[in-house]
Amino acid sequence: MSDVVNVSRRDFLRTGLLAGGGLVLGLHLRLPANGQEPDKKDGPFALNAFVRIGSDESVSVVVNHSEMGQGIYTSMPMVVAEELDADWAKVRFEAAPVAAVYNHPAYGAQVTGGSSSTWVEWERIRKAGATARAMLIAAAAAEWKVEVSACGTEPGHVVHDASGKRLSYGKLAEKAADLKPPADVKTKDPKDFRIVGKSTKRLDTPDKVNGKAVFGIDVNLPSMLVAVVARSPVFGGKVKSFDGEKAKAVSGVKHVVQIPRGIAVVADGFWPAKKGREALSIEWDDGPLAGFDSLKQLDEYAELAKKAGVTARKDGDADEALKKAAKTFEAVYDLPYLAHATMEPINCVADVRADHCEVWVG
Amino acid sequence: MIKLNVNGRDRAVDVAGDTPLLWVLRETLGLTGTKFGCGMALCGACTVHLDGEAVRSCVTPVRRAEGKKVVTIEGLSTDLRHPLQVAWVEADVPQCGYCQSGQIMAAAVLLRETPRPTDADIDDAMCGNLCRCGTYARIRKAIHAAASLAAKGGAK
Numbered sequence: 001m002s003d004v005v006n007v008s009r010r011d012f013l014r015t016g017l018l019a020g021g022g023l024v025l026g027l028h029l030r031l032p033a034n035g036q037e038p039d040k041k042d043g044p045f046a047l048n049a050f051v052r053i054g055s056d057e058s059v060s061v062v063v064n065h066s067e068m069g070q071g072i073y074t075s076m077p078m079v080v081a082e083e084l085d086a087d088w089a090k091v092r093f094e095a096a097p098v099a100a101v102y103n104h105p106a107y108g109a110q111v112t113g114g115s116s117s118t119w120v121e122w123e124r125i126r127k128a129g130a131t132a133r134a135m136l137i138a139a140a141a142a143e144w145k146v147e148v149s150a151c152g153t154e155p156g157h158v159v160h161d162a163s164g165k166r167l168s169y170g171k172l173a174e175k176a177a178d179l180k181p182p183a184d185v186k187t188k189d190p191k192d193f194r195i196v197g198k199s200t201k202r203l204d205t206p207d208k209v210n211g212k213a214v215f216g217i218d219v220n221l222p223s224m225l226v227a228v229v230a231r232s233p234v235f236g237g238k239v240k241s242f243d244g245e246k247a248k249a250v251s252g253v254k255h256v257v258q259i260p261r262g263i264a265v266v267a268d269g270f271w272p273a274k275k276g277r278e279a280l281s282i283e284w285d286d287g288p289l290a291g292f293d294s295l296k297q298l299d300e301y302a303e304l305a306k307k308a309g310v311t312a313r314k315d316g317d318a319d320e321a322l323k324k325a326a327k328t329f330e331a332v333y334d335l336p337y338l339a340h341a342t343m344e345p346i347n348c349v350a351d352v353r354a355d356h357c358e359v360w361v362g
Numbered sequence: 363m364i365k366l367n368v369n370g371r372d373r374a375v376d377v378a379g380d381t382p383l384l385w386v387l388r389e390t391l392g393l394t395g396t397k398f399g400c401g402m403a404l405c406g407a408c409t410v411h412l413d414g415e416a417v418r419s420c421v422t423p424v425r426r427a428e429g430k431k432v433v434t435i436e437g438l439s440t441d442l443r444h445p446l447q448v449a450w451v452e453a454d455v456p457q458c459g460y461c462q463s464g465q466i467m468a469a470a471v472l473l474r475e476t477p478r479p480t481d482a483d484i485d486d487a488m489c490g491n492l493c494r495c496g497t498y499a500r501i502r503k504a505i506h507a508a509a510s511l512a513a514k515g516g517a518k
Contacts, residue, residue, distance in 0.1 A: 067458075069456075069495045201454055205454060208462050209442065209450045210435060210438070210442055211393070211394070211396070211463050217397075251378065269381075271382060272378075342460075342494060343405065343461050343494050344397070345398065
């Protein structure tokens with residue numbers, strides 16, 4: 001399990017990340033995920049890689065997993081806000097940039113999948129929230145010149161019960177961000193949870209009902225070209241020969257390029273690229289699966305199903321039990337191959353530069 | 363140049379007349395709230411209003427929109443206060459969200475034609491808008507809620 005890594009505000013702004021042990025990797029963070037340069041005076045201030053607090057009291061939780069409808073843009077902020085003792089009304093999400101600290105703790109790369117995001121991040125983002133809370137308390141205690149142990153929190157505030165003093169997280173964030181994070185923090189007893197476990201409205205809904213949510217396919221870069229690919233009608237097939245002259249003659253088409261899986265038509269928009277693809281003339285080599293017949297394959301599978309297979313587990317004597325059964329039932333189930341049929345067509349934007357390449361995938 | 367009015371603003375676009383309205387909205391005008399799903403009028407993700415009617419912008423040549431009024435999800439309201447948007451947020455309808463612009467634009471025309479729709483009215487009007495997350499039950503609930511809100515004089 002990775003430890004919480006403190007990314008100081010200045011380092012975060014300069015390089016976008018600090019990985020464990022202060023190793024600075026040469027990755028780029030052109031802009032924060034919200035596309036705006038943070039105001040140097042008002043923050044937001046990074047208390048660690050997952051928590052950023054602005055002078056306006058906003059609490060941004062940096063989410064290192066992709067939102068695909070499963071709700072991670074809400075559930076991760078809930079967990080962090082729980083331990084941070086944040087005011088939920090002030091909590092928002094921010095997509096994480098690319099950085100080693102955001103790698104999936106079990107898979108070792110920045111990846112979302114396998115229904116793993118919540119459980120795999122649970123411990124470390126609880127610690128991220130609890131650590132940030134401890135830093136805010138330390139900043140307030142220093143300001144008030146009182147013991148840290150005499151201070152506590154209420155949603156969005158550090159409080160000192162003896163004097164009745166209160167300071168909001170937004171006012172403490174800049175000082176807290178410059179403190180050394182505590183080595184170890186206690187997380188809450190789950191019986192004290194006030195956010196986790198409660199039905200909570202998704203944070204990403206407003207942008208999904210006004211057209212503002214940006215999906216991979218919505219990324220649009222200056223002078224970006226659009227490519228569509230003519231692929232073999234048979235899986236594994238290859239181009240034998242092609243004529244791209246008519247495609248090149250379509251207004252807006254810039255390039256016609258052979259790639260391992262087919263022919264790519266590159267144009268200044270989707271429509272000319274698609275028209276260019278329709279104008280291609282391609283002779284295909286259908287490859288090793290040229291004679292493939294899915295009905296025949298189903299018959300083969302049915303035959304194979306009659307043979308003894310690999311035993312994954314054997315408890316008791318099933319054959320004997322079936323022989324003695326008063327009633328038995330037999331059925332054959334077969335399922336066709338199905339496409340995932342995502343609503344958003346699989347797409348990718350690549351911004352390739354001399355020294356780096358940035359990729360968006362939808 | 364083809365002239366059309368998009369979300370109340372007069373626009374002139376220099377594109378081939380057979381270019382689908384969808385690509386003019388998304389690529390030429392940068393209105394990416396309208397989605398590309400199938401390109402064959404099968405999924406409804408690209409639904410917009412053309413002179414008040416719901417159309418599949420992926421198969422609507424832009425020349426058909428010449429001189430007409432186009433409204434996209436971005437033009438439905440400027441403040442998230444359209445009854446459908448209020449109801450959608452309240453019912454937490456979207457999951458991935460990709461189909462939702464089209465769902466809402468289709469529902470807007472339904473409510474104009476049928477202010478208090480039955481479940482059957484909703485199913486009839488919305489069956490051309492696919493949702494792979496399967497949010498249909500919440501869509502139905504939200505349309506009923508939006509109809510009530512509108513009947514009470516809107517969400518404002």
